[in-house]
Amino acid sequence: MTVKLSIPAALRGFADGRAQVELEGATLGDLLDGLVGLHPDMGPHLLDENGAPRGYVNFFVDGKNVKGGLGLGTPVGPGQSVALVPAIAGGSRGDG
């Protein structure tokens, strides 16, 4: 099934400037695989050398961070709000 994944401003340059990408999958892990398959240059920014999401990459499903829950195994569906959210608030325009 098709699910819309929202992506942060910092990564939109890898997705032709789009804020949302439509992906096929039943779990969050499927969406992540699909995203990296569609935009391979985004991969190293999201995943570590073992293929796991980097520590500062969070996924929210219906407003809840899945870290500590089912993680990439979290089921997703077309009606849900799914977003890839950076762990930090600064960094797009910056505030240091």
Next chain:
Amino acid sequence: MCPMNVCDLVGRTPLLDLSSLSPAEGVGVWAKAEFCNPSGSVKDRAARAMLAEGLKSGGLGPEKAVLDSTSGNTGIAYAMLGAALKRRVVLHMPANANRERKALLGAYGAEVVETDPLEGSDGAYLSAKKAYESDPDGYFFPNQYDNPENPRAHYLTTGPEIWEQTGGGVTHFVCSVGTGGTFMGVSSKLKSLKPEVRAVLVQPDSPLHGIEGTKHLASTIKPGIFDRALPDEVVAVSTEEAVKVCRRLAGELGVLAGVSAGANVAAALRLAGGLPPGSLVATVLGDGGARYLSDGLWDKA
């Protein structure tokens, strides 16, 4: 501007010797302990200068609220100073700012408008700008990204402090950029005193990173106060390397510093490895590590 209160505690921070972390014999690596500022970060310097200018010019009258965007530290500095100056403080901040930041802002009585976390600090900035434009008479909008008082604060305080504390021996200044205030002000001051001082810009190695408060310049809007011509060289640091150095600072030296400090020190140590004996690298520990407890910075790897 306000004698005998917290405003007077800003600046004059210690310079810590971190050279024992360096593999380079005879090369000093020293860092300003900016977490010693009263609200806990280097941002107190710029915030104080911008508000002082507002008080002096009349822009920040008693009827005005301080309004700006922030990802945390500048907001906390405004909030502290606003409480001391009896001014309302309204901050536009991405909703994913961590628990510690929100709690500190609440403690000082600041009002927070949460903005879309996916839009990052750009979204917060645009939101604050819109609020200001809708009620310019109600707000004093320092706009830390474009306000010359920001780098000027570092030109007048942080830069001279580093010069004096190193006895003029500093050869390199290493610093990351959020607004660019610290990097621009300190580098300009040190170069004015000793033109051969090299200004080394620290950059996250990716547009998506976990080095809070630092800006990946290649993929973002350039702050108005930042001059791309000033850095002599650029060092890229990964979030993982910054975190590793934070843990070394805590475990080997007892210095509990934040992630941007880890990035700055990581870059300084790498740079030091290639320098001749007698070189002295100065950098900045922008904030303390206790501000990152909920982010998992100190969780066991």
